[in-house]
Amino acid sequence: MARPVNEEKRLERRKRILKEAVILFAEGGYSNTTTAIIAERVGVTPGTIFQYFPSKEALYYAAVLEPLADIQVKSLACLQQEGTPGALIKNMVKEQFNDIYFYTNELRLAQSVLGQRIRFPELTQKVLESIKVMTDAIESVYAEGQLMGEFDKSFSPAMISRSYISFLNGVGLTLGESIIHHPEWENLKGHAYYLFAPIQPKEKLEESK
Amino acid sequence: MARPVNEEKRLERRKRILKEAVILFAEGGYSNTTTAIIAERVGVTPGTIFQYFPSKEALYYAAVLEPLADIQVKSLACLQQEGTPGALIKNMVKEQFNDIYFYTNELRLAQSVLGQRIRFPELTQKVLESIKVMTDAIESVYAEGQLMGEFDKSFSPAMISRSYISFLNGVGLTLGESIIHHPEWENLKGHAYYLFAPIQPKEKLEESK
Amino acid sequence: MARPVNEEKRLERRKRILKEAVILFAEGGYSNTTTAIIAERVGVTPGTIFQYFPSKEALYYAAVLEPLADIQVKSLACLQQEGTPGALIKNMVKEQFNDIYFYTNELRLAQSVLGQRIRFPELTQKVLESIKVMTDAIESVYAEGQLMGEFDKSFSPAMISRSYISFLNGVGLTLGESIIHHPEWENLKGHAYYLFAPIQPKEKLEESK
Amino acid sequence: MARPVNEEKRLERRKRILKEAVILFAEGGYSNTTTAIIAERVGVTPGTIFQYFPSKEALYYAAVLEPLADIQVKSLACLQQEGTPGALIKNMVKEQFNDIYFYTNELRLAQSVLGQRIRFPELTQKVLESIKVMTDAIESVYAEGQLMGEFDKSFSPAMISRSYISFLNGVGLTLGESIIHHPEWENLKGHAYYLFAPIQPKEKLEESK
DNA sequence: TATGAATGAGAGTTCATTCAT
DNA sequence: CATGAATGAACTCTCATTCAT
Incomplete structure (x- = not known):
């Protein structure tokens, strides 16, 4: 049949x-x-x-949400592997900055939904929820990293994770078309990790004293 | 007459x-x-x-660009006052995070243009130019600050200024409606300045050795 | 203003x-x-x-109901004039058979709604209500006529009024385009009144005995 | 084969x-x-x-005409049995009022064709022809009945048969969904025969004088 | 200068019909 | 034969823009 x-x-x-x-x-x-x-x-x-x-709107919803779900799965997977919190986050940052390039359209689409919250309220909610899932996951890994002395303990994990996500989205938004060829691209990627306030081995040593 | x-x-x-x-x-x-x-x-x-x-499109252009110019003027003015580079930047950050709240609509409008680059190519160019004027201004003040030992010398000013602008836009984009009431709002503002990698007085002392 | x-x-x-x-x-x-x-x-x-x-459907509703209301007003007016019930009904029949000719389209439109009850349920209700207003009015005049000996007392007024309305609609429906030129048109009009079972003067006399 | x-x-x-x-x-x-x-x-x-x-329209034609032909055969059969004209007509009326109930959809379908004469001109012609076959049959039986003193001689058989058919269709059209449960349903059926102006036995006697 | 009715091109969507499987 | 995905013409409705008043 x-x-x-x-x-x-x-x-x-x-x-x-x-x-x-x-x-x-x-x-x-x-x-x-x-x-x-x-x-x-x-x-x-x-x-x-x-x-x-069934309708143009349904197609739009699918075009926004389905790729977002895929990206989310990939990103969350980064955080669920073996390794110290610091390594996991470092890896996730690398992965996500690659995604900015590979999923430029998918991510811009999600961003543009956030720019029209009144028009697509349901969709906006779902995109924000998707972001929240991401920040929550980062938050808990980050907190663990702080306990292990990998990150500066003076920052709130909730704030850090939100900062990073904001930064990530902002980069996709404000950089030009050929984002990856931007002269500062590699440096930006590095600075993304700096945002997490990682403790340098030397500092780690000092701190542990 | x-x-x-x-x-x-x-x-x-x-x-x-x-x-x-x-x-x-x-x-x-x-x-x-x-x-x-x-x-x-x-x-x-x-x-x-x-x-x-003359047309709806002309109205849209004006609605996007005119407020953006005003905000730019205000922001640039922050950097042209008396004071050390570090103080100027600190002040600018404070000012701009206020603007996120007071000019939510104006800024989202500009962001949404960036989400439709193909559709409004001219407008996109102008918004990106406006961003460039801002990053350039920040860049030169920041470089001066580095020379004066206020900021970590190991970061490229071009990257730092772009990071900050990305962060600023990302915050406006990904935070919810009542952005200012977000529990992490105040911390986020602080982290924006951290992004510039300022050197703490104590460190400053050490560094100058 | x-x-x-x-x-x-x-x-x-x-x-x-x-x-x-x-x-x-x-x-x-x-x-x-x-x-x-x-x-x-x-x-x-x-x-x-x-x-x-506002929509094609709204136009359809108006096209069905507005003329129907006009026709109803005219018909009801016939029954509210001076005269014996028999005379009033006779006059109304004459009027309405004229209307079949003058408002052929309007009436067929209403009839076609009744043929699509599932599709236009609201509209069907309104058309049926309009018919009910008419049958109710006829019913009460008819009952009065019975009391005055103008109509056969053995028929139920409710039935008679419904019969007449059915007849009226059926005539409009089943007769050809040039309804008024139908060879039996004049006779049909007469038979419409016969349907009310009027008592002939002679019979009236007899009956009153 | x-x-x-x-x-x-x-x-x-x-x-x-x-x-x-x-x-x-x-x-x-x-x-x-x-x-x-x-x-x-x-x-x-x-x-x-x-x-x-072959097409939706062909299906519609068949859906309208085939049941109509069946109903017609049944109705004509009533008039071709043994019995006096009066008895035949009485029986036919009974049969057809049953049909209104059993073939509600088939009859409404035919009626709705008559409501769209311009759109389905051929079909309209065929439905009207089917009606004409019926009225003609009734007409001749009725005329015979008049000769035999069963019906009032002062009415034109052509008009009487058309009146009846109009009435029959009008009843189906204007009565509500559950036509058969209408409180006046039985009375209406009786009045259908009254339309033929039958002569009561007593009158028959008088008339035959 | 402001008005607001008319415009008409173009949008999303439906559906009878076809035809390769 | 039955299938059911693809078709594409035709529908209702929208809206930036115009222009006589």
């Missing part, structure tokens, strides 16, 4: 629609991106979009 | 239109905000808008 | 739209009549329709 | 499609009833409908 082949085809096409939608919505915004243009890019006719998504 | 009273009236009305446009565009985005709604909020009829702005 | 001229113009145009809508909806049904066609008939552009009616 | 079993299956399925189509078209009208919904109700996929009917 099952028709695995067709089901696969459907998912494949759904994915392609979503992919193009992410690009176009990110570049042009919600209203300026017509369903007809998305269809054209995908290589189907206007009606086909609506076989996969 | 001319008709100064009427001229005044015109400017007054233009200002009111712009003010409402900023609020509505910031809340609802460009396409979702109709000229009719703006007119209604201002208390005029749809046609009137077009007596003050 | 009032702009009576414009207000008048608006009402005038609203009336014209409604008039064309009645004709087209009656001839082609709801779905088959496009707002563009209505606009074209009226001599305006498609958008204009929506300055006078 | 051929494949009678499959042929039977085909007919069976065609019947089911038609049955659902009648219900749905009657409840929702032509345009509001999609082929997809019909297919779903029948339990097949959209494409299948078009294996049995």
